[in-house]
Amino acid sequence: xxxxxxxxxxxxxxxxxxxxxxxxxxxxxxxxxxxxxxxxxxxxxxxxxxxxxxxxxxxxxxxxxxxxxxxxxxxxxxxxxxxxxxxxxxxxxxxxxxxxxxxxxxxxxxxxxxxxxxxxxxxxxxxxxxxxxxxxxxxxxxxxxxxxxxxxxxxxxxxxxxxxxxxxxxxxxxxxxxxxxxxxxxxxxxxxxxxxxxxxxxxxxxxxxxxxxxxxxxxxxxxxxxxxxxxxxxxxxxxxxxxxxxxxx
Amino acid sequence: xxxxxxxxxxxxxxxxxxxxxxxxxxxxxxxxxxxxxxxxxxxxxxxxxxxxxxxxxxxxxxxxxxxxxxxxxxxxxxxxxxxxxxxxxxxxxxxxxxxxxxxxxxxxxxxxxxxxxxxxxxxxxxxxxxxxxxxxxxxxxxxxxxxxxxxxxxxxxxxxxxxxxxxxxxxxxxxxxxxxxxxxxxxxxxxxxxxxxxxxxxxxxxxxxxxxxxxxxxxxxxxxxxxxxxxxxxxxxxxxxxxxxxxxxxxxxxxxxxx
Ligand SMILES: Nc1ncnc2c1ncn2[C@@H]1O[C@H](COP(=O)(O)OP(=O)(O)OP(=O)(O)O)[C@@H](O)[C@H]1O
Ligand SMILES: [Mg+2]
Numbered sequence: 067x068x069x070x071x072x073x074x075x076x077x078x079x080x081x082x083x084x085x086x087x088x089x090x091x092x093x094x095x096x097x098x099x100x101x102x103x104x105x106x107x108x109x110x111x112x113x114x115x116x117x118x119x120x121x122x123x124x125x126x127x128x129x130x131x132x133x134x135x136x137x138x139x140x141x142x143x144x145x146x147x148x149x150x151x152x153x154x155x156x157x158x159x160x161x162x163x164x165x166x167x168x169x170x171x172x173x174x175x176x177x178x179x180x181x182x183x184x185x186x187x188x189x190x191x192x193x194x195x196x197x198x199x200x201x202x203x204x205x206x207x208x209x210x211x212x213x214x215x216x217x218x219x220x221x222x223x224x225x226x227x228x229x230x231x232x233x234x235x236x237x238x239x240x241x242x243x244x245x246x247x248x249x250x251x252x253x254x255x256x257x258x259x260x261x262x263x264x265x266x267x268x269x270x271x272x273x274x275x276x277x278x279x280x281x282x283x284x285x286x287x288x289x290x291x292x293x294x295x296x297x298x299x300x301x302x303x304x305x306x307x308x309x310x311x312x313x314x315x
Numbered sequence: 316x317x318x319x320x321x322x323x324x325x326x327x328x329x330x331x332x333x334x335x336x337x338x339x340x341x342x343x344x345x346x347x348x349x350x351x352x353x354x355x356x357x358x359x360x361x362x363x364x365x366x367x368x369x370x371x372x373x374x375x376x377x378x379x380x381x382x383x384x385x386x387x388x389x390x391x392x393x394x395x396x397x398x399x400x401x402x403x404x405x406x407x408x409x410x411x412x413x414x415x416x417x418x419x420x421x422x423x424x425x426x427x428x429x430x431x432x433x434x435x436x437x438x439x440x441x442x443x444x445x446x447x448x449x450x451x452x453x454x455x456x457x458x459x460x461x462x463x464x465x466x467x468x469x470x471x472x473x474x475x476x477x478x479x480x481x482x483x484x485x486x487x488x489x490x491x492x493x494x495x496x497x498x499x500x501x502x503x504x505x506x507x508x509x510x511x512x513x514x515x516x517x518x519x520x521x522x523x524x525x526x527x528x529x530x531x532x533x534x535x536x537x538x539x540x541x542x543x544x545x546x547x548x549x550x551x552x553x554x555x556x557x558x559x560x561x562x563x564x565x566x567x568x569x570x571x572x573x574x
Contacts, residue, residue, distance in 0.1 A: 123447060125443050149449045152449060153449065155447075159444055161440055163443065164441070165436075165444070165445075166441070177449065180448070180450050
């Protein structure tokens with residue numbers, strides 16, 4: 067891993083605030099992601115992790131604060147610039163978010179229709195689709211519908227869909243939640259092999275301590291609407307602060 | 316909360332809803348003319364809607380024509396005016412009954428389907444996923460569907476009307492020994508161009524209303540599976556109300572021009 071200190075961050079969030087009415091979800095959240103790093107973000111359910119990551123990719127608009135991705139302030143971008151930036155960012159949604167009226171193949175082809183800048187206009191998408199499916203070990207599922215897949219398979223197809231544009235950054239929103247421990251482990255191994263193969267930088271949101279232990283280079287705990295604590299897994303799990311300790315029981 | 320403030324509250328919500336719907340409509344027209352155009356998805360939607368509703372519309376139309384003729388026959392007989400049957404049936408079906416019944420059926424069939432489909436796509440974050448993958452979900456999902464309902468409803472109404480008049484002709488053929496040829500001759504004699512133009516216009520608006528409200532309710536669906544049910548349900552309720560309002564306005568306007 068690259069040491070964080072002597073490197074410029076590719077994602078930087080400064081003083082992010084976001085409320086829904088009286089519900090103040092984020093009140094000054096800061097973080098930075100460095101190249102080649104796996105950053106794990108932990109926090110209780112409802113603490114605003116998904117909101118934070120949606121602000122990061124421009125799905126939610128922050129009330130205040132700056133978000134810089136690869137040197138660009140995403141809240142000042144034109145729509146087409148944002149779209150272009152998004153080709154470099156993969157997003158694995160918490161619930162997989164496969165298009166359930168489309169087959170697995172069409173799901174994977176979908177990001178290729180508009181994000182043509184990166185690869186040009188593709189006549190035959192089959193090789194790209196197959197490569198993405200091979201990465202997640204589900205080549206045989208190409209003609210199935212999402213309703214015919216199990217939860218774990220859906221998660222893997224969703225991962226394949228985020229990989230198809232070969233993004234530099236991948237955002238995982240709870241990649242292992244709702245899966246059995248064995249499938250979780252498979253997904254984690256998959257994430258690690260992808261990281262190695264494409265040298266991506268990742269933000270991983272999770273509740274899963276085992277997942278964090280294996281994958282995290284660095285961790286941020288989102289408690290009380292801010293980045294409450296930060297450090298390696300070893301450092302945080304040894305902490306005496308009761309709020310931090312609660313996560314590692 | 317006392318009753319007065321409850322009424323005020325619901326009136327306020329109603330106004331907010333109208334405002335949001337207007338904004339949604341203006342966004343539709345704005346995005347309609349912006350490339351890229353999702354032609355393939357539009358055609359797919361047209362095909363789906365026609366395919367799903369045609370049989371239902373035809374069966375209902377047939378029964379309406381049949382029952383309408385059977386019910387009005389005794390009264391007309393009493394006045395010795397059975398020969399007026401073809402013109403009465405065709406005018407009332409083409410001007411009013413055909414469009415409104417077909418539109419109501421499509422509100423139930425297509426409108427609720429759109430509400431539920433877009434609602435569940437919203438809830439399961441599929442719409443967000445589209446946005447992230449560089450496709451404008453409003454264009455891809457909403458614009459194509461509203462256009463498709465606007466185009467398809469007049470076609471469905473045409474089929475519904477034709478089959479309803481055929482149903483009526485069948486009754487006359489059996490009960491009154493009127494030949495089909497004679498019946499249809501009389502139908503075409505009594506119809507004028509001024510009957511067809513306003514009613515066709517009206518059906519475009521009906522189709523637009525069905526697509527618009529279904530998409531609006533689905534696209535702005537609240538989180539949770541209960542939200543999806545509510546979106547589908549309120550799509551039908553609001554569309555039906557809106558259809559009658561449009562119908563009322565259409566009659567009004569028609570009277571100004573032709574009255
Ligand atoms: N679109 C929205 N409108 C209103 N409130 C919202 C919206 N999205 C999220 N919230 C609120 O923001 C808070 C944080 O939600 P968020 O989904 O980020 O939690 P989370 O940390 O991801 O939790 P989980 O681990 O359960 O996924 C919640 O209280 C939620 O009610
Ligand atoms: Mg979440």
